[in-house]
Amino acid sequence: MKKILLIAINARYSHSNLALRYLRETVSDLDHHVILKEFSINQKIATIIDSIEEESPDVIALSVYIWNSDMVKDLITLLEKKRIPLVCGGPEVSYNPEKWLAASSAVTWIITGPGEGAFRKLAASDFTLPGGILADESIPFNKVPFPYHKEDLANLKNRYIYYESSRGCPFRCSYCLSSRKDQKLQLRDTAQVKKEIAFLVKEGAGTIKFVDRSFNADRIFSREIWRYCIETFSPEEAHFHFEVFPSLLEEEDFTLLSETPDGLFQFEIGIQSIHDQTLKEISRPGSWSDIEAKVQRIIAMGTIHVHVDLIAGLPFEDYHRVRASFNALARLGAEHLQLGFLKVLPGTAMAACSEPYGIEHEPAAPYGILKNRWLTGDEIIRLKDMARLLDIYGNSHKYKNTINELTACFPEPFLLWETLSDMGKEVKADSTPETSWETRAALLLSFAEKHFPQKKIFFKDTLRWDWILLTKRHRFPSLLDDGTVSGPRKEIIFTLQNENSRLAVTPPGISWSTEELRRAVIFLPATKIFQDRYLGGDDVCLILPSQNITFSFKKSALENEEQ
Numbered sequence: 001m002k003k004i005l006l007i008a009i010n011a012r013y014s015h016s017n018l019a020l021r022y023l024r025e026t027v028s029d030l031d032h033h034v035i036l037k038e039f040s041i042n043q044k045i046a047t048i049i050d051s052i053e054e055e056s057p058d059v060i061a062l063s064v065y066i067w068n069s070d071m072v073k074d075l076i077t078l079l080e081k082k083r084i085p086l087v088c089g090g091p092e093v094s095y096n097p098e099k100w101l102a103a104s105s106a107v108t109w110i111i112t113g114p115g116e117g118a119f120r121k122l123a124a125s126d127f128t129l130p131g132g133i134l135a136d137e138s139i140p141f142n143k144v145p146f147p148y149h150k151e152d153l154a155n156l157k158n159r160y161i162y163y164e165s166s167r168g169c170p171f172r173c174s175y176c177l178s179s180r181k182d183q184k185l186q187l188r189d190t191a192q193v194k195k196e197i198a199f200l201v202k203e204g205a206g207t208i209k210f211v212d213r214s215f216n217a218d219r220i221f222s223r224e225i226w227r228y229c230i231e232t233f234s235p236e237e238a239h240f241h242f243e244v245f246p247s248l249l250e251e252e253d254f255t256l257l258s259e260t261p262d263g264l265f266q267f268e269i270g271i272q273s274i275h276d277q278t279l280k281e282i283s284r285p286g287s288w289s290d291i292e293a294k295v296q297r298i299i300a301m302g303t304i305h306v307h308v309d310l311i312a313g314l315p316f317e318d319y320h321r322v323r324a325s326f327n328a329l330a331r332l333g334a335e336h337l338q339l340g341f342l343k344v345l346p347g348t349a350m351a352a353c354s355e356p357y358g359i360e361h362e363p364a365a366p367y368g369i370l371k372n373r374w375l376t377g378d379e380i381i382r383l384k385d386m387a388r389l390l391d392i393y394g395n396s397h398k399y400k401n402t403i404n405e406l407t408a409c410f411p412e413p414f415l416l417w418e419t420l421s422d423m424g425k426e427v428k429a430d431s432t433p434e435t436s437w438e439t440r441a442a443l444l445l446s447f448a449e450k451h452f453p454q455k456k457i458f459f460k461d462t463l464r465w466d467w468i469l470l471t472k473r474h475r476f477p478s479l480l481d482d483g484t485v486s487g488p489r490k491e492i493i494f495t496l497q498n499e500n501s502r503l504a505v506t507p508p509g510i511s512w513s514t515e516e517l518r519r520a521v522i523f524l525p526a527t528k529i530f531q532d533r534y535l536g537g538d539d540v541c542l543i544l545p546s547q548n549i550t551f552s553f554k555k556s557a558l559e560n561e562e563q
Contacts, residue, residue: 001032003032005055005059005061007052008039010038011065014160019090020036025146025147037055062087062088069365073104076107077104086108087110087119095347109132116144117137140186157206165215169185169213170217171285175350179349194228208241215244219253226253226256235264241265242266244268244269245286246294257304263303270309271288272311273314273317274292275317275321306336312339327413330414357373359371401469402466424443438478445459445463462530465523468543472543496517516547519546522541523541524555540555
């Protein structure tokens with residue numbers, strides 16, 4: 001019997017590793033003791049080494065991806081002197097295994113492909129197979145064991161739970177490893193999927209993220225699973241995330257999805273480009289006119305959170321075409337717009353086209369593009385600055401109203417982010433305390449003052465509003481507290497302590513106590529334009545956090561009541 005230590009190094013603490021749980025279950029009937037440990041790339045390697053030494057394993061297995069590749073290499077170097085047999089698998093070693101074996105004597109075996117079959121064979125041999133490359137002896141996906149235990153779910157509270165209902169992909173998008181001919185679509189039995197989803201929800205999974213490359217590649221399969229989720233679960237019980245191929249959506253899908261409870265589903269929709277020439281070149285089916293109409297219909301439902309993706313660095317996409325794609329996707333009104341960058345992954349058709357496309361990319365993971373025939377290095381750097389600010393200010397939704405108002409001041413969305421990037425190079429994306437909110441808000445206020453000085457006070461109003469909606473607090477950061485808010489607020493609270501005053505401004509059907517008034521947030525905008533746009537002309541807004549209720553009224557109504 002061997003003591004096998006399965007190690008995952010995830011991109012974030014909130015992530016979890018699905019692959020190692022498959023391996024654990026694949027060998028569960030063999031006479032081995034399997035331990036799974038998960039870390040994140042933000043932890044120190046010394047922490048991982050200490051954990052290994054505490055376990056004294058006979059064999060170590062590592063799952064390698066583009067996000068942890070450098071850290072795994074450093075870890076392997078530190079493991080060389082320990083002479084513990086080491087197995088590496090995963091997409092990052094599957095298409096260049098010779099390089100990994102040549103780079104270190106510590107790596108005993110490299111498993112290519114999905115891995116369950118080869119790992120079982122290796123474990124069944126008591127890890128006596130000759131060292132080198134082990135090509136996966138694929139187990140049909142429908143027979144791969146369910147990867148989760150009840151204890152796993154208890155240990156993964158507040159993390160994403162990754163789930164796979166299909167493997168492979170029928171499409172041949174040239175930048176994706178799933179486009180390879182050896183990545184044929186395999187579906188799990190629908191009854192089995194339903195049973196496994198029910199288990200995850202029962203055990204408190206929370207957010208279940210389907211990692212299927214194109215969940216709706218088989219329409220009958222996807223509809224049955226969607227229907228089951230819609231009819232069985234509520235948003236209070238679970239949230240389901242799917243990667244959806246928009247071109248495959250049909251009228252029957254829209255009819256079904258229109259029944260989705262608000263907040264139950266999130267769709268990630270990879271659009272990548274609006275230019276048909278580019279879509280054809282990268283072998284991605286569909287045309288922009290069809291895709292646009294279908295994505296608009298999903299967004300218009302208002303119940304499904306939509307995340308749309310754009311990739312910069314694709315063939316025939318110069319700076320102006322990326323700009324056009326960005327504007328088109330921004331105008332869709334999705335909750336999240338991801339401006340990503342081409343990764344030239346080993347083993348893909350895109351990597352084989354590097355020379356004719358004039359691609360220069362990072363030589364090691366994550367293989368990000370540096371330039372090509374259509375985009376210069378400087379243009380890519382500028383786009384990356386924009387993407388960083390888009391995540392900080394746009395996709396975080398922490399400055400939603402201010403960003404919406406700034407966007408409306410420019411002739412196109414791209415121009416806002418391009419102009420903002422000239423001022424925002426020092427804004428960091430790696431911290432979340434309230435002090436960072438104020439620092440970032442200061443940039444927006446300076447930006448607004450520089451470009452739209454006549455609207456500075458209005459933008460201060462929108463930032464205050466964003467702060468209140470985010471924190472449900474009436475105490476503003478010093479940047480936004482000019483001394484004109486606290487006095488009138490105290491007067492209004494004092495007046496509202498009178499029951500008749502409360503009744504005079506409270507909408508029908510809403511009741512609240514004097515005790516709740518102590519925790520209420522009262523906002524008095526400084527500009528009439530804000531009052532008209534956000535409060536229907538009223539000049540006081542009251543938020544009851546305990547009931548999640550917001551309503552507005554005219555201050556004069558209180559004054560009349562006092563009289």
